[in-house]
């Protein structure tokens with residue numbers, strides 16, 4: 733998903749609506765700041781795969797795969813759905829949200845469903861300019877590093893033919909959420 737494409741917004745809605753749903757945020761796997769190197773573009777490489785501890789992220793996802801109930805409990809997720817609907821207890825869902833999910837094979841192999849949310853350059857730049865990160869963007873970061881890296885990884889992902897469902901981040905939040913929600917329901921229905 734492109735930066736500021738709306739993944740946090742979508743993720744928060746999904747975890748509210750889905751039963752036994754846990755979430756893993758890729759941003760939680762950034763290496764310590766002093767390990768983020770300065771690249772040839774002159775910027776700290778915040779948008780490079782090397783700046784993330786992807787093996788730790790894969791281990792976290794594997795821990796969920798092995799024991800989703802235990803994972804949910806230790807992450808404060810209520811494993812008993814509040815609704816009165818007969819939701820099968822065995823169903824557990826993990827939402828993984830991040831900006832570089834499809835360029836690291838050990839992780840890509842673990843997904844059942846892949847979504848790729850994107851917005852055009854202008855909208856992305858506009859949204860990004862209103863954001864405040866733990867480390868503020870230095871001047872020129874978007875055009876000098878963020879966007880070029882986004883294009884680089886997207887191209888890499890396309891050549892590997894990752895079969896993601898492309899979502900248009902300009903759609904309303906409700907429409908997006910409905911689309912994903914329906915597909916997840918279909919997926920659960922088909923495998924039960």
Ligand SMILES: Nc1ncnc2c1ncn2[C@@H]1O[C@H](COP(=O)(O)OP(=O)(O)OP(=O)(O)O)[C@@H](O)[C@H]1O
Nearest residue numbers: 735736737738739740741742859901902903904905
């Ligand atoms: N469908 C939408 N329409 C208009 N604005 C949106 C939509 N979804 C999200 N936004 C806005 O875009 C900005 C980024 O959204 P969000 O935090 O969900 O993106 P993100 O992909 O998680 O970004 P990042 O990973 O860079 O933090 C927010 O200001 C949010 O309010």
Ligand SMILES: NC(=O)c1ccc[n+]([C@@H]2O[C@H](CO)[C@@H](O)[C@H]2O)c1
Nearest residue numbers: 735759762778779831865866867878
């Ligand atoms: N989460 C962070 O510590 C951090 C610091 C500096 C920049 N970023 C940006 O977050 C986006 C991914 O969500 C990337 O585009 C980073 O530039 C994150």
